[in-house]
Amino acid sequence: KQWYQRRVRASSVINAIAGVTPTKDFRSFGVPTIRSDLPAPRIKRVGDNTNYGEQSDVYGLLSPSIYTSYGLTERDFFQVRPKDHIKQIFGAMKLGLTDEDFDSLYKTATTLDKDGNVSVDSFLQTLRSNKSS
DSSP states (O other): OOTTTSOOOHHHHTTOOTTTSOOTTSOOOSOOSBOTTSOOOSSOOTTOOOBOSOSOOHHHHHSOOGGGGGTOOHHHHHSBOOHHHHHHHHHTTTOOOOHHHHHHHHHHHHTTSTTOOOBHHHHHHHHHHHHHO
16 A cells, blocks of 8 residues: 555544534533523622523524513513412403403412412413413
């Protein structure tokens, strides 16, 4: 063989074909971008640049939700609320729910959570599934 035929490419030695080398067992270094390992503080300091996962992504900045203009965040929809507060929120929507309908929907929404808690999102899911039935 000629000298140029005996050459070995580095990519063939390290098996550098995309997707062949499994990386799930590789050790990761550094600090994660979103710090899910730390609890978010109640009051965030001005100098705290840590992203605890509550910040919006690029899509949220370019196409914000209508709820953003009212100062609502995603966390507000998943916060556990008492029955009278849920009733007040959905009563303001003028959906035409009677007290019996509301109680039935609320009871169904309590089954979505293992502790029986209800959020705006869980009640809304129940309401949507009830309307589609």
